[in-house]
Amino acid sequence: MENNHSHSISDKTYIFIWVSLLILTFLSVEASFVHFRAFAVGVALFIATAKAFIVAYYFMHLKFDSKIIGIMVLVTGIVFLTFIILTFFDYGFREPIV
C-alpha cells in the first residue's frame, strides 16, 4: 500500500541495502587480513566511506530530501577534510625528532 507520501523506499529496497552493508562489512574485515601495507588504511577508509554514504543516502533519505540538505552535508564534509589536511601540513613535514 503505497500512500500519497511523496517519496518512500520500499521495505524490499531497505533489506537490499542492509545486505549490501553487511557484505561491505565482511569485505573490510577480510581486507584487513590481507596485507595491503600502505594501502590498508586507505582500503578500510574507502569501504567505511562507501558504507557511510549508503546509510546517509538511503537510510537518512538524502536521496529524497531537498537539495539544500545535501549541500550542507557536503560543506560539513569539506570543512572537516580541510581541518585534517591543514593539520597534516604540520605533522607531515616535521623534521624528524632527534
Next chain:
Amino acid sequence: MFSNASSFVEGVDIAFFIIIGISLVFLVGITAAMIYFVIKYNKKRHPKAEPTKDNFQLEIFWTVIPTLLVLGMFYYGWVGYRPMRIIPKNAIPVKVTAKMWSWSFEYENGKWDSLLIVPVNKPVKLELFSPDVLHSLYIPAFRVKEDVVPGIANVMWFKAQKEGTYNILCAEYCGQRHSYMLSKVKVLSQKEYEKWYNAKDTLAEKMMPGEILMKKQACIACHSTDGSKLVGPSFKGLYGSKVTVLVNGEKKEIIADDEYIKNSILDPNSEVVEGFPQGIMTNYSGQISEDEIKQFIEYIKTLKDD
C-alpha cells in the same frame, strides 16, 4: 638604520616597515575619505542622496589590488623569516633547558651557566628542552623567538653582530613566575669568549656539589635557601623539622629526614606540603640520580635555622 644586533634584524625590520607603511597609507586614506564624505555630503549641504549604482569593475579593482598588496606583504615576511630556519652547519650548539621558572645553558664541553654567553659574529644553535610546560625563548634585540615544548626537539639559531648584553625573556605563559623567567645573553668578542669557554669551572671550589646541582636543576627558582617563601617551601631549616603534609587529602606530620626528602624529589605529589599547590613540582624520577639526591641532602643539612 637598523640596530643589526643580530643578522635577522634587517630582514624583520624591513618587513615591519613595508607592512606598517602600506597599512598607514590605507588607514590615513580611508579615515580621510570618511571625514571628507561626512563633511561634504552632510545632509545640510547635500540633502538628496544620489541613487546607488553598483559598479562591478570597481569591485574587481578593490579586490585585486589588496590581494596583490597582501601577497607582497607575505613575501617580505617570508624573506625576512627564511634565514631563521636555515641553520648553518658550523653553528655552536648550546643546550637550553627551560624550566619553571629559569633558564640554563649547557655547552659542548659540559660548561654550564644561567646566562647565555656567545661569541660575536658566530652562528649559535640553541637546542630547546623543557621538562615541564611550554616556555618560549625570546630575545627582542635579535628578533628571535621559539617555543620550548616538552617532548619536542625545537631548535633555533642566531648570529649576534654586536658585543653587549641583551635581555632574554620567556614569552609563553608558564605559570606563576612567568614574568620573572628572565636571563641575559652576553655577546663577547671571540677572544673573551674563548677565555671564558676554556676557563676551569671555579664554581666547584666555592660551592658544595649539592648547591651547584640545585642551580643547574633550577630548584632555586621555587625554593629559597634564606627562609622566604617562593612557590615551594624554603629549604632553610627544613632538615629534621616537622612538616605537615597532605597524603591523599589527609593531614599527616612527618619528620623531614633523608627518606622524606628523597621522596619529595622523586614523587613530590604523594606528600604535599600543607599550604602549597599540588602538581606544580615536576616528578624528578629518572632525571636525578641517587648520588645527586645525597648531595642535595648534604646541602640542605647545612641550611640550618639561625
Next chain:
Amino acid sequence: MNETITSHAVHRDDEASKIGMWLFLFTELLLFGGLFLVYTIYRHLNSAAFANAAGELSVLFGTINTIVLITSSLTIALSISAIKNNNAKRAKIMLWLTLIFALIFMINKYFEWSAKIHHGLFPGMEHFMSLPPGEGLFFLLYFFMTGLHAFHIIAGSIFIAVVIAQLNKSKITQDDYVLQENAGLYWHLVDVIWIYLFPLFYLIH
C-alpha cells in the same frame, strides 16, 4: 535553491525540524571529528605502536557489534516506513527491535571493556603506564572514543523510547511523524560514526 518559503502563519514546519536536526547532527559529527583528527595525527606519529596495540582488540567482538548496529539501522528505517503506511503497531515493533539491538551492543561493549580493564589497560592503571609510548595513546583514544560513542547509543535509545511513548499516545501519526524521522536520523548518525570507529580501531594490524 528550490525550497518553498512558508509564511509565518503556518505553525508546523516539518522541513524546519528536519533542517534543525541535520544541523545538530553536523555538530555531533564534528565533535567526533575532533577525536578523529587526534587519532589520525597520533596514528601518523606512532604507527607501529598503534598497529601493535590494535592487535589486543578482538575483531570478532567488533564485527558482531558492527552487524548489530547496521541491523538496528535497518529496523529503525523500517519503522519509519511503517508509520508512513499508517501501521503504528509495526512501527512500534521495529522500534523495540532497535532498542533490543542497542542493548545487545551495549552488553557486548560491556564485556569487551571489562576484559580490557581486567588487563589493566584503562588509562592510569599499572599495566597501562608500563606500555611503550604510543600504545598508551591508542588505548586512551579507544576508551575515549568508544565511550563517547556508547554515550550516544544511550542518548539515542532514550530518544527512541520517547518516540515509542508518543506512538502509544498517538501523538505520532501518519501525518505527523517528524519526531520519529529525527530519531531515525540520529540513530543512523550513531551508526555512521561506528562505521568509522570499527576499521580504525579493530582492523588495523
Next chain:
Amino acid sequence: MSTEQTALPADNFFNQGGKGLMSWLTTTDHKRIGLLYMYSIAIFFSVAVILGLLMRLELIAPGKTIMEASTYNKTFTLHGVIMIFLFIIPGIPAVFGNFFVPLLMGADDVAFPRLNLMSWYLYIIGAAIALSTLVFGEGSADTGWTFYAPYSVKTGTNVSTSVFAAFVLGFSSILTGLNFLTTIHRMRAPGMGWFDMPLYLWSTYATSWIQILATPIIGITLLMIIAERALGVGLFDPSLGGDPILYQHLFWIYSHPAVYIMILPAMGVVSEIIPVFSRRRMFGYKAIAFSSLAIAFVGYLVWGHHMFTSGMSGPARIIFSILTFLVAIPSAIKVFNWLATLNKGSIDLQPPLLYSLGFIFLFLIGGLTGLVNGALATNTHIHDTAFIVGHFHYVMFGGTGFGFFAAMHYWFPKMYGRMYNIKRATRAFWVTFIGFNILYFPMFILGLEGMPRRYYDYLPEFQGWQVVSTVGSWILVTGLIMMFVNIIRGARKGKPAGDDPWNGYTMEWETSSPPPLENFHQAPVFKKPTYED
C-alpha cells in the same frame, strides 16, 4: 517608573505575555529572550571590565602594586574567559540577533522558540559555573583563556571547572546558531528571496555556520583536558607519545573561526546602519553578502597563525601565513563598499552612524595590525607580546564592542519605544573613543619594544607607556559610564520614539515600537524598499 506620560502603544511585548519575573523566565518570545541576554551579558561584562581595570592598575608600575602574581594570572584568565565566552561571542548574535533576526525578515519568532530559551539557560548555567571558580575550590584557573596544555593539566587551580563552563557555553552558542540557520532558511516573509535579505541576516547566516561547525571541536578538546586532569595521563602527554602542540591546533581550529563569530555580526550591524544614515541603498550588496560567507569559510583555514613559533613544521608556517593574508581581502571589500555608500549620500551623523564610523576606524587599526601579526618575520618578534594584546582589543573591543554600541543606539528606539538623549550619546562617544585609543595604542609600542604579554611584572624601561595606558583606561571608563547612564535613562524616561525614528528601510521599522508580542499586526509581505525619501 516615571510618572510622565508616555504614548507607547499598549499592545507591546512588555505588557503582553504576562508581567513579573516568572513570565520572563519562562518566556519563549524571542524579544524577551534577547533582552534577558542583554541584561545578563551586561552583568558579566561589568565583572570583566572591573578585572580589566584592576589589571591596568597593577601594571602602572613594575613590581607589586595591588595584587600578587598568582592573583594577576587568575585575573587575566577570568577577564579573558568572561570577555570571550560570556560577552563577545554571545554579544551581538544573542542580544540583537535574537531580537531582530525575526523582525528583519517579517517572522513572528525564531524557528525553535523553546530551544532558544534553553540556550539562554545553558548560557546562565555556564556563566554560573565560570564565576563559581571565584568562590569555590582552589581558585579560578590561572592558565590564560587559551588553556594551553600541559600547564593547564599541571596547575593546581580549578581548571576543570572553568573548562567545563566553556564547554556548556559552547553548547549554548551552537543552539543559537542552529536556531538562526533554520529561521533564515524557513521563515523569511513571503516575497523575500535570499538576495532581498538585509545584510545583517547574511552576516548572521555566516556566523551561525561557524558556530555550528567550529564549536564542537573546542567542546571535545576541552573534554580531553578534563579527562587528562581526571585520569592523570592524557592525550597531550609527551611521555605517552602525545604532542602538546596538537592541543594548540585543536584549540585554534575553533578559536580562530570564533574571532569571526565575534566580528561578522558587528559588520552586519554596520551594513544596516550606513545605508539608513546616508539615505541610499548599500553599494555592492552582493559583494558584502558574499564576503561574509568568504570570511566564514577562509576563516577555517588560518588557525595556524597563532602557532608560528610553536614548533610547527616549516611548510605549515608558510601555508598558514599565505592563507592569513587572504582572509584580509573580504574584510577589505566590506570596508571599501561602506565607504562607497557614504560617498554621495546624504549623511546624517546620528549616534548610530558615529559609532559605526568609530567601528571602521578602530577595526582598521585592529585589522591592519593583524596583517603585521600574519607575516612570518614580524610575527616572530611580536608573538605573545603586548602588540598582540593591542591587536585583539582593537578588533574585539574597538570592532565588535563598538559594533555592539552602534546596534544598541540604532535599535534602542525599536526595543524600548523611547529615545535616548542624542547630545549626551554623542559626547559619550567621543570620550569613549579617545579613552580607547589612549588605553590600547601604547600597547603596540610596548610590543614592538619587546614587552611580553601575561607579564605581572616588567622591566623598568617599559613603564612610561604602561602609565599612559592605565590613564587611558580611566578615561574609557568615564566614557562608557556616560554612555550607559544615558541609555538607561532613555529606557526609563525617554520621549516616545515612534515606529520609525530613523526612516529605516528594513521590515522591523514597519511594526510599532516596541513591537507587539506577535511582532507584526498583520502578517507582513516583503516589498523591495525604495530608497527615495
